[in-house]
Amino acid sequence: MSFTLHPAQRLRELEGRARRRFGQNFLVADGLAEAIVARAGVRPGDRVLEIGPGLGVLTAALTRAGAQVVAIELDRDLAAALPEVAPSVQLIEGDALHVPLPAVDRVVANLPYNVATPICMRLLTLRVPMALMFQREVADRIEADSGSRTYGALSVQIQARAAVDRLLTLPPEAFHPAPKVHSAVVGFSPHASPDYGGVALEAFDRIVRLGFSARRKTLTNAFGNQVGRERAIAWCTAADVDPGARAEQIDLSGWRRLAAAAVEN
Numbered sequence: 001m002s003f004t005l006h007p008a009q010r011l012r013e014l015e016g017r018a019r020r021r022f023g024q025n026f027l028v029a030d031g032l033a034e035a036i037v038a039r040a041g042v043r044p045g046d047r048v049l050e051i052g053p054g055l056g057v058l059t060a061a062l063t064r065a066g067a068q069v070v071a072i073e074l075d076r077d078l079a080a081a082l083p084e085v086a087p088s089v090q091l092i093e094g095d096a097l098h099v100p101l102p103a104v105d106r107v108v109a110n111l112p113y114n115v116a117t118p119i120c121m122r123l124l125t126l127r128v129p130m131a132l133m134f135q136r137e138v139a140d141r142i143e144a145d146s147g148s149r150t151y152g153a154l155s156v157q158i159q160a161r162a163a164v165d166r167l168l169t170l171p172p173e174a175f176h177p178a179p180k181v182h183s184a185v186v187g188f189s190p191h192a193s194p195d196y197g198g199v200a201l202e203a204f205d206r207i208v209r210l211g212f213s214a215r216r217k218t219l220t221n222a223f224g225n226q227v228g229r230e231r232a233i234a235w236c237t238a239a240d241v242d243p244g245a246r247a248e249q250i251d252l253s254g255w256r257r258l259a260a261a262a263v264e265n
């Protein structure tokens with residue numbers, strides 16, 4: 001399959017199409033694929049996981065950089081054609097939310113937009129450097145600081161696991177079919193010693209979600225809806241957090257203290 005063909009023609013050759021149920025917007029800009037690989041820090045010999053390789057533009061760029069690519073692809077038509085673009089690729093057919101994840105050195109992927117967040121959270125369990133593409137609005141949420149209108153549970157949960165950094169922003173025309181929004185590549189560097197306030201990760205995530213469950217309300221009310229007002233105030237007091245504050249005003253350190261206080265009280 002030649003990259004001299006227009007993406008729509010390549011899709012017709014595969015007797016497939018952009019299957020909306022899979023959230024597919026295929027990266028077709030070779031130059032941007034090369035830029036993603038470079039910004040991701042891919043080195044010759046790296047074993048790299050790619051989710052949803054699609055037409056293989058990013059896959060080919062990874063192999064040209066000397067990576068050993070392991071690709072997970074749900075679309076059977078695209079999976080069948082991928083070796084024509086990257087003969088050395090190790091292909092896993094299936095759903096990235098459910099198949100066993102292989103051991104790799106890093107992850108570089110253009111995630112399907114409709115399941116990007118849950119896939120990202122799962123990939124973070126690999127604890128390797130990653131460069132993942134999202135809708136720009138999702139990237140903004142991932143990177144947001146406390147006090148920002150885009151700061152939310154996703155911001156806190158991801159930043160507790162890894163340092164994040166915007167690597168690239170891509171226009172709609174870099175894809176086929178072109179989405180209605182810009183996209184952004186976010187770099188993830190897992191923390192060597194993740195700190196969840198001394199509690200289990202599941203407990204930390206649960207408290208964060210609970211705090212943001214009613215983001216327009218104070219923490220007293222957000223927590224109080226589930227555990228009662230008196231207990232909610234006790235959590236905030238123990239964590240040295242203002243009970244009258246709202247969730248988006250609490251930084252990562254504050255959420256760690258709240259999670260510890262909730263488990264202890």
